[in-house]
Amino acid sequence: MRKSRERSPWNRRYPTFWLTLAALAVTVLTTVVVTQDRQTLLRWSVFLFTDPQQGSTLFRGKGCVRCHSVNGVGGKVGPDLAGAGGHPSDLAVLVAEMWNHAPNMWERMRADHISYPTLTYEETAYLVAYLYMASHMDGPGNAQRGKWLFTSKGCIRCHAVTNKNGEQRSLWNALGAANTPMAWTKAMWEGAPAMEGAMRKAGLAWPMLDGSDLNDLFAFVRQSSDHYVTEAQQFPGRPERGWRVFQAKSCITCHELEPGSAGSSASLPPEKWLAPTFSQVGELMWNHAPEMQRAMRNQGIAYPTLPDEEMTDLIAFVYSLRYFDPPGSPVVGSSVFNWRGCSLCHGEGAQGTSIAPALRGRGANYNSISLATALWTHGQKMYYLTQKSGLDWPTLQKSDIGNLLAFLNSPIAQPHPQEQK
């Protein structure tokens, strides 16, 4: 039993997933995949996901912030890159959107005399990881609704909120430096055992939270607190640390991370965590806290505290499990390449023409990140060429990305390779 939990969750049921993953991780992983299990999960999580914190630094450093906001903070020239509406919640959406909107962005840069940012593969990976994560971050919340919840969920029976002078169980102490929804989630998680006892004594049912409840409660408590601090703009979580927390804090003893696993009642396949925002993952933990506490007691496991950034890291880790290249078919990709007009310049088989370079058969291993990097590096030239040739800028659908990548990475079948060149 223990043994199977420690198997890599991916290698059995998600062959396509592995394929796309391998494309991303190129050679580094291919050997590890077959042999190493938990270690692998860690390694690809690190490798793939890179560091969203660096991405948030680059977002400012590269000047994106002059035109774009993320969750409302930043420039207003371009669209908010995480805000409501256009949640670029997966890699394919993000890359397709960047691709489609690039020409207007370049025009704007030209008009504003802003120098065009250059991005290396690594920098693109950081930026994209940041934007992906930011799309799951919580917004400011609705304090008005939070106030109503504070009463209707019964919090007010034990916690004073209005009196700031030494009132018992006032929540400011809990908040302290807790200026983010995640720090608040951590306080709720850590307070859960004491609250469970108190609620049982008072004959109260465990208050279940869903939707934006947790975040709205936070907005209300924060608003009425002396400790109000504006939210840190720096992206807080580090997925690779979260993976370590997941192991060190015993989560892994009860929870499998296997996709689609229904066998174990405590399995946590990534799709189960598929909440739109971080605080909604926190709600899942809160809702199940009494049950988990019981299970832990039965198994002699101490209820884990999650000091410092551990809650945030943990949740960042969970989202990193869903961060991978979309799967695709090279056959469909070949059609997409023609439909979208890429073949007009790059040739029908993407073998290259006198106008544009070969994209296939160069040993290049394309993934979402390298496609985005190519857009930043070569896109402007491509764009001016489409203009000169009277062509429309080829736009991409979300579903195109996986297929295009599969096509670009497929070998060129050629009976006489020497004739090709």
Ligand code: HEC
């Ligand atoms: C000079 C202003 C400007 C700068 C600087 C800029 N952008 Fe943009 N960006 C725009 C505009 C304007 C659009 C919208 C274009 C459109 O509507 O077609 C856009 C669109 C986008 C989109 C598509 C968003 C969507 O929801 O459709 C992404 C992603 C993006 N930019 C990322 C970046 C990144 C990353 C950087 C920094 C490396 C950056 N931008 C720098 C102006 C800018």
Ligand code: HEC
């Ligand atoms: C039956 C009483 C009771 C109810 C109802 C209750 N709590 Fe608590 N809460 C407690 C107790 C007891 C603690 C333990 C903390 C302490 O005071 O030492 C606690 C702790 C907390 C903490 C952590 C405090 C800290 O210092 O770390 C938070 C945050 C919190 N509660 C929020 C809530 C919210 C939000 C609700 C409503 C959904 C709620 N509580 C409902 C009794 C209650």
Ligand code: HEC
């Ligand atoms: C002793 C066993 C045990 C440990 C340790 C444990 N859990 Fe749980 N967890 C459970 C049980 C049992 C459930 C309820 C499962 C259900 O209802 O499907 C649960 C439910 C959850 C849920 C809600 C899942 C859902 O489907 O809604 C989340 C999220 C979660 N746990 C996260 C964690 C995290 C993070 C840790 C480590 C800090 C952890 N758990 C540690 C036993 C445990």
Ligand code: HEC
């Ligand atoms: C109007 C002609 C034209 C069209 C249409 C076109 N491209 Fe390009 N593409 C080019 C040119 C020219 C370059 C080389 C630009 C440079 O050297 O900076 C290029 C470069 C690239 C690169 C970078 C190659 C490298 O060296 O890494 C990629 C990837 C790419 N294109 C993909 C596409 C895709 C996908 C489409 C369709 C959605 C497309 N292109 C449509 C002309 C075009």
